[in-house]
Amino acid sequence: MNRGTSGRNLIIEFWQTTKSQSLWSLAIVVCMGLLCGCSRAQPVSINKPPVPANKKVLIVYLSRTSNTKAVAQFIRQKVGGTLVALELKTPYPVDYQATVAQVARENETGYLPPLKTKIDRIEGYDTVFVGFPTWGMQLPPPMKSFLRQYNLKGKTVIPFNTNAGYGEGNSFETVKKLCPQSTVLEGFVTRGGIERDGHLLVIKEARAKAVEKEVDNWLEKINMLK
Numbered sequence: 001m002n003r004g005t006s007g008r009n010l011i012i013e014f015w016q017t018t019k020s021q022s023l024w025s026l027a028i029v030v031c032m033g034l035l036c037g038c039s040r041a042q043p044v045s046i047n048k049p050p051v052p053a054n055k056k057v058l059i060v061y062l063s064r065t066s067n068t069k070a071v072a073q074f075i076r077q078k079v080g081g082t083l084v085a086l087e088l089k090t091p092y093p094v095d096y097q098a099t100v101a102q103v104a105r106e107n108e109t110g111y112l113p114p115l116k117t118k119i120d121r122i123e124g125y126d127t128v129f130v131g132f133p134t135w136g137m138q139l140p141p142p143m144k145s146f147l148r149q150y151n152l153k154g155k156t157v158i159p160f161n162t163n164a165g166y167g168e169g170n171s172f173e174t175v176k177k178l179c180p181q182s183t184v185l186e187g188f189v190t191r192g193g194i195e196r197d198g199h200l201l202v203i204k205e206a207r208a209k210a211v212e213k214e215v216d217n218w219l220e221k222i223n224m225l226k
């Protein structure tokens with residue numbers, strides 16, 4: 001090998017070594033870039049699910065002396081949705097004791113009073129609040145009629161109740177039984193009137209403010225505030 005040839009070979013060898021090193025370096029840089037790109041932390045949403053902004057809400061309530069209606073109206077103000085009062089084809093007597101006696105008979109026999117109220121396209125609602133007073137420590141027959149008549153399968157059902165101070169009785173349990181394929185959330189209970197003693201609408205003035213706060217706290221707890 002003469003000097004000219006060996007010099008050229010050296011240059012070629014140097015160039016090839018340099019070229020393969022450059023290619024390796026390039027490959028490493030590209031891989032690292034890709035890895036960094038892939039593993040770059042994405043912003044993680046820690047917000048609660050947007051309930052009920054994109055949900056369609058129905059609020060159905062039964063109320064004789066407007067205490068449950070007052071709670072229904074607070075829910076409507078805070079959550080939005082359609083507010084519907086349950087009415088019967090044949091209303092209960094005005095007399096309190098006569099109503100108590102009729103309700104006791106209906107509860108004994110399982111009679112479901114026919115509803116005058118009709119709800120259009122109930123299938124379009126995702127969330128259904130159901131409000132009622134305690135009657136005979138039970139779910140009032142008209143609310144039983146509603147839950148039997150309308151299929152709330154797949155929906156979120158949220159009960160709320162007012163009573164004379166004896167609590168909701170077994171009414172929430174009955175809601176669960178009548179909505180076996182719904183998700184029934186924690187209900188709301190507060191003291192309402194005592195019609196027996198002539199105390200009709202008591203959720204007004206200062207008491208209304210206090211109940212509004214209770215409703216707020218409950219809605220926040222069950223993640224229903226806008």
Ligand SMILES: Cc1cc2nc3c(=O)[nH]c(=O)nc-3n(C[C@H](O)[C@H](O)[C@H](O)COP(=O)(O)O)c2cc1C
Nearest residue numbers: 063064065066067068133136137163164166192193
């Ligand atoms: C027929 C009837 C039965 C009632 N039974 C009970 C009862 O068992 N326990 C109770 O705490 N209150 C009972 N109450 C009182 C109501 O639950 C209470 O006054 C409630 O706040 C009324 O709601 P409203 O104003 O929405 O009608 C009864 C009321 C009526 C009319």
